[in-house]
Amino acid sequence: MIEIESLVAGYGQVPVLHDVSLKVAQGELVGLLGANNAGKSTLINCLSGTVRPRQGRIRFKGEDITNLAPHKIVDLGMIQVPEGRLVFPQMSIRDNLMLGGISARARKQRRQRLEQVLETFPRLQERLDQHAGTLSGGEQQMLAIGRGMMAGAEVLMLDEPSLGLSPLFVQYIFETIAKMHRMGLTILLVEQNSSLTFRHASRCYVLEQGRVAIDGPTEVVRNHPATRKAYLGM
Amino acid sequence: MDMLAQALIQGFLIGGTYGLVALGLGLIYSVSNIVSFAHGDFMSLAMYLSVSLFAAFAMDPYVSVFITFPVLALVGWGLYYFILRPVIGSNSLMIIQLTLGLTFLLQNGLLMVYGGQMLRVPSMVESKLFLMGDTVMRWPLLIAFIASLALSALLYLMLTRTDFGRQIRAVNQNPKAAALMGVNVTQVRTLVFALGIALLAVAGSLLLPGATLQPGMGLRYTVITLLILVLGGMSNFIGILLGGYIIGLSEAVGTTFLSGVSGMILPYALFIVIMLFRPAGLLGSR
Amino acid sequence: MKPEFFGILRSPVLWLALVFTAVLPLWLPSYYLHMATLALVYVGFAYAWNIVGGLTGQVSLAHSLFVGIGAMLASALLLRLGINMWVGMLIAALVSGMAGAVIAWVDYRFRLGHLSFALITLAFAEVGELVVLGWDFLGGASGLYLPKDQGNLQSFQFGGSSGYFWFLMLLAVLALGVNLAILNSPLGFFLRAIRGNEGAAQAVGVNVLRNKMLAMAISAVLCSLIGTAYARYLTFADPYLLASPNLTIEIVLLATIGGVSSAFGPLVGAGLLIPIGEMLRGHFGSMLPGLHYFIYGLLLVVVIIALPQGLAPAFSRLYRRFSN
Numbered sequence: 001m002i003e004i005e006s007l008v009a010g011y012g013q014v015p016v017l018h019d020v021s022l023k024v025a026q027g028e029l030v031g032l033l034g035a036n037n038a039g040k041s042t043l044i045n046c047l048s049g050t051v052r053p054r055q056g057r058i059r060f061k062g063e064d065i066t067n068l069a070p071h072k073i074v075d076l077g078m079i080q081v082p083e084g085r086l087v088f089p090q091m092s093i094r095d096n097l098m099l100g101g102i103s104a105r106a107r108k109q110r111r112q113r114l115e116q117v118l119e120t121f122p123r124l125q126e127r128l129d130q131h132a133g134t135l136s137g138g139e140q141q142m143l144a145i146g147r148g149m150m151a152g153a154e155v156l157m158l159d160e161p162s163l164g165l166s167p168l169f170v171q172y173i174f175e176t177i178a179k180m181h182r183m184g185l186t187i188l189l190v191e192q193n194s195s196l197t198f199r200h201a202s203r204c205y206v207l208e209q210g211r212v213a214i215d216g217p218t219e220v221v222r223n224h225p226a227t228r229k230a231y232l233g234m
Numbered sequence: 235m236d237m238l239a240q241a242l243i244q245g246f247l248i249g250g251t252y253g254l255v256a257l258g259l260g261l262i263y264s265v266s267n268i269v270s271f272a273h274g275d276f277m278s279l280a281m282y283l284s285v286s287l288f289a290a291f292a293m294d295p296y297v298s299v300f301i302t303f304p305v306l307a308l309v310g311w312g313l314y315y316f317i318l319r320p321v322i323g324s325n326s327l328m329i330i331q332l333t334l335g336l337t338f339l340l341q342n343g344l345l346m347v348y349g350g351q352m353l354r355v356p357s358m359v360e361s362k363l364f365l366m367g368d369t370v371m372r373w374p375l376l377i378a379f380i381a382s383l384a385l386s387a388l389l390y391l392m393l394t395r396t397d398f399g400r401q402i403r404a405v406n407q408n409p410k411a412a413a414l415m416g417v418n419v420t421q422v423r424t425l426v427f428a429l430g431i432a433l434l435a436v437a438g439s440l441l442l443p444g445a446t447l448q449p450g451m452g453l454r455y456t457v458i459t460l461l462i463l464v465l466g467g468m469s470n471f472i473g474i475l476l477g478g479y480i481i482g483l484s485e486a487v488g489t490t491f492l493s494g495v496s497g498m499i500l501p502y503a504l505f506i507v508i509m510l511f512r513p514a515g516l517l518g519s520r
Numbered sequence: 521m522k523p524e525f526f527g528i529l530r531s532p533v534l535w536l537a538l539v540f541t542a543v544l545p546l547w548l549p550s551y552y553l554h555m556a557t558l559a560l561v562y563v564g565f566a567y568a569w570n571i572v573g574g575l576t577g578q579v580s581l582a583h584s585l586f587v588g589i590g591a592m593l594a595s596a597l598l599l600r601l602g603i604n605m606w607v608g609m610l611i612a613a614l615v616s617g618m619a620g621a622v623i624a625w626v627d628y629r630f631r632l633g634h635l636s637f638a639l640i641t642l643a644f645a646e647v648g649e650l651v652v653l654g655w656d657f658l659g660g661a662s663g664l665y666l667p668k669d670q671g672n673l674q675s676f677q678f679g680g681s682s683g684y685f686w687f688l689m690l691l692a693v694l695a696l697g698v699n700l701a702i703l704n705s706p707l708g709f710f711l712r713a714i715r716g717n718e719g720a721a722q723a724v725g726v727n728v729l730r731n732k733m734l735a736m737a738i739s740a741v742l743c744s745l746i747g748t749a750y751a752r753y754l755t756f757a758d759p760y761l762l763a764s765p766n767l768t769i770e771i772v773l774l775a776t777i778g779g780v781s782s783a784f785g786p787l788v789g790a791g792l793l794i795p796i797g798e799m800l801r802g803h804f805g806s807m808l809p810g811l812h813y814f815i816y817g818l819l820l821v822v823v824i825i826a827l828p829q830g831l832a833p834a835f836s837r838l839y840r841r842f843s844n
Binding site: 449453 | 577578579581626629630635636638639642643646647650651653654655765766769770772773776808809810811813814816817818819820821824825828
């Protein structure tokens with residue numbers, strides 16, 4: 001479904017990604033692991049169109065989307081749930097969710113999807129007309145994922161969904177992600193929390209200093225000596 | 235006492251239109267972080283267009299607004315898309331200098347086309363008066379007030395109830411997140427700029443009856459608009475409307491009760507005093 | 521930018537240009553000498569403005585206020601109170617310097633970033649114009665006519681046009697020299713730090729408020745001095761010319777077209793455009809008033825989009841290409 005070929009990208013003079021290739025098939029849940037500054041966020045920002053790659057090619061369902069504007073990529077159904085949630089703090093939760101479904105493809109089914117989201121996250125239902133800035137970190141993460149659902153995503157790219165959340169919330173969020181995956185969504189999960197990623201992903205990539213260091217089925221990556229050394233502290 | 239009531243009502247009425255002008259600039263600022271120093275000059279442009287339409291077809295300013303509105307929207311669209319967009323994000327100082335260049339372009343373009351003499355455009359309601367209690371008011375002021383209030387209310391509904399409004403607020407709060415939601419950020423910025431400039435056509439036609447035009451007058455409107463914008467906290471809707479009333483009132487009271495210069499300076503003095511106590515604007519919390 | 525500023529003093533081009541300019545009154549016809557004098561006035565204004573607008577990176581729109589004080593106050597002191605214009609020039613410069621410092625303080629108090637500075641300085645300039653136009657002591661709307669020049673240097677009279685040319689050239693060179701001196705001083709270092717990142721500068725212990733006030737005051741004093749001399753040269757202190765915010769906009773456009781981050785920028789901008797503008801005004805002034813300002817505006821838009829660094833760096837690139 002997603003094919004990345006020899007991607008090179010960076011900010012200004014500083015290259016962040018060197019020759020990264022990656023594939024995600026339809027219905028897969030793929031983990032993307034790596035330390036801080038390994039280039040994970042840059043990679044999914046290239047997928048979302050907010051960072052322009054210098055070289056390489058990105059294809060979505062066979063179509064070249066390498067230099068497409070962010071809103072066009074959203075229109076295709078490839079949705080990012082950004083790191084740090086990035087909810088709109090001075091807008092109501094309802095307006096945040098409505099914005100999630102603003103793209104042309106999603107607009108028609110907004111009403112039904114809103115109900116689905118509120119079913120999935122009853123906590124949001126109770127606070128529908130509050131400003132999103134008043135929510136806790138975990139609730140904001142629900143809202144951010146809810147926005148992704150509103151967009152009618154075919155691929156959901158989650159950037160560090162566990163960041164800064166209490167363990168209880170982390171578990172809840174990951175169960176939700178697993179549930180959405182079972183319902184047929186393709187998911188690219190960017191995480192520093194490797195144990196949870198290993199539990200849910202079928203395949204994993206490990207980025208190291210802008211390059212793919214290890215990739216393969218989760219079992220292989222998990223037991224790779226380099227992975228164990230770098231991310232599990234063993 | 236009569237004079238005070240007269241000044242207060244007049245200032246209040248004109249303040250509504252000032253607020254509308256500042257709302258346009260505030261909307262532009264809130265999505266693009268641009269403050270245009272040529273804003274008042276675009277209102278001059280709209281007013282002079284009305285002059286031409288009157289000269290050619292004897293068209294009342296209240297009618298010609300239906301022509302100047304789309305024309306200014308188009309001008310705003312082109313200006314943003316072709317001139318400002320390439321520079322945006324590179325350097326905020328450059329945008330200031332660029333809009334100062336536009337000020338000279340517009341001011342002197344108008345001077346070249348219309349000459350330097352003062353002009354007036356008569357309107358059918360221009361000299362009609364009505365009584366409000368004991369005070370005599372001019373109809374154009376009341377029309378301007380009601381139209382400005384109605385437009386402000388429409389803008390408010392647009393911002394809070396429509397998808398376009400949600401997109402504007404999203405770009406204001408976090409452009410990156412907005413783009414990730416599928417908002418076409420460039421398009422929103424372009425449309426808002428066009429809207430902000432087009433609103434000047436409305437404000438221009440409302441302020442036109444009874445006003446004398448002169449090519450260099452735009453700068454003073456720009457300054458008034460900027461004062462209101464800062465008083466309002468740059469992007470606070472209610473704050474900006476409030477700022478409009480304060481500047482309108484202080485201007486009217488100043489010119490009625492204080493002689494000469496001190497009267498004209500009153501709005502500025504009031505501005506400085508308010509800002510010293512509330513540096514984040516009237517309703518700011520910072 | 522710094523090495524370029526060091527280099528400029530050793531550049532023979534600079535010294536040749538100075539000598540060339542200094543001998544202009546000896547052979548130039550009076551019409552063109554007037555143009556050259558105006559160019560010097562605006563070169564001086566542009567360098568003075570550059571201390572705030574270029575070195576500190578803050579677009580000030582208050583400078584018409586300082587020019588206005590220099591022109592109107594010094595003239596009023598002479599005409600109303602009989603104070604010698606040399607003394608009046610110094611008094612006006614002192615008042616301007618203090619006004620500049622106060623404006624910088626007010627801006628610092630508001631702290632809305634770059635935008636607020638342009639905005640607040642514009643409001644001050646607007647108030648300044650209103651005060652001049654409304655206060656008879658300063659000449660009001662009709663301005664102040666200065667007595668005929670009788671060549672008495674002690675009463676701030678420089679005789680013919682050559683005298684004014686040389687005095688205004690001295691002031692323009694002074695403004696340029698102050699720019700260079702500031703760049704090579706601790707103040708220049710602090711101003712660059714403030715321009716780069718005000719918050720970071722403050723964090724490492726730069727006294728932002730003090731340095732901004734100082735820059736603004738120096739810039740204001742220079743503008744005021746030139747303003748006095750300019751009014752005396754014109755023998756008419758015209759508030760619509762010398763105290764109007766449009767004067768500042770003109771200065772900003774000239775400096776920006778030349779290039780604010782280049783030592784030659786203000787020189788190229790004002791030195792090139794003022795004579796061109798004057799010629800346009802001479803030819804089309806009656807048919808198309810404002811044509812030269814229109815062209816400044818147009819040129820600025822083109823320069824910012826095509827050559828964001830301004831004309832001066834583009835010229836020096838061309839020069840280097842041809843000399844290779």
